[in-house]
Amino acid sequence: MKIQVGGLSEGVHTYSFRVTPDELGLPAEFLDGVEIRATLEKTSRQLLLRASVATTAEVPCDRCVAVVRRPLGSGYQMHYVWEESDAEQIDPSEVQVIMPGQTVIDLADDVRQTVLLSFPLKNVCREDCRGLCPQCGKNLNEGACDCKETLVDGRWDKLKELQDNNSKQAG
Numbered sequence: 827m828k829i830q831v832g833g834l835s836e837g838v839h840t841y842s843f844r845v846t847p848d849e850l851g852l853p854a855e856f857l858d859g860v861e862i863r864a865t866l867e868k869t870s871r872q873l874l875l876r877a878s879v880a881t882t883a884e885v886p887c888d889r890c891v892a893v894v895r896r897p898l899g900s901g902y903q904m905h906y907v908w909e910e911s912d913a914e915q916i917d918p919s920e921v922q923v924i925m926p927g928q929t930v931i932d933l934a935d936d937v938r939q940t941v942l943l944s945f946p947l948k949n950v951c952r953e954d955c956r957g958l959c960p961q962c963g964k965n966l967n968e969g970a971c972d973c974k975e976t977l978v979d980g981r982w983d984k985l986k987e988l989q990d991n992n993s994k995q996a997g
């Protein structure tokens with residue numbers, strides 16, 4: 827995922843890459859190739875890279891731990907400058923200084939980071955997922971378990987008790 831920038835003409839250049847999760851050193855949750863589309867705009871003082879990345883990952887449901895395939899997409903931009911002083915006005919996470927004699931930029935690290943950050947921290951297999959029973963661990967999407975009934979009933983009893991007490995006190 828390297829771009830030859832030595833001798834590149836000024837203006838906008840477009841690139842696309844496809845790499846395997848292995849090539850990027852991604853964990854096993856990432857199943858498919860990673861697609862990268864990028865434009866690189868060269869001016870006299872900098873190269874501005876805008877990249878979008880897309881892939882698929884297996885994400886566990888927070889409630890029932892079933893694994894769901896999810897398409898993931900994200901993007902980032904990076905300024906490459908030749909002079910350290912040109913980096914000063916730019917967000918440090920979005921700028922890299924090109925070393926003297928460097929003719930190639932490698933996107934692999936930034937793409938890997940972007941892909942990892944696109945992995946959702948919260949995920950449910952479906953909106954109405956019932957999750958696992960906290961007592962017996964049964965997947966409630968597959969049907970109710972025996973302990974669920976008593977747990978719910980118990981809660982209602984407690985609530986009813988409180989309401990009864992309250993109305994007694996009020997009356």
Ligand SMILES: [Zn+2]
Binds near residue numbers: 890891956
């Ligand atoms: Zn679920």
Ligand SMILES: [Zn+2]
Binds near residue numbers: 959960962971972
């Ligand atoms: Zn149960």
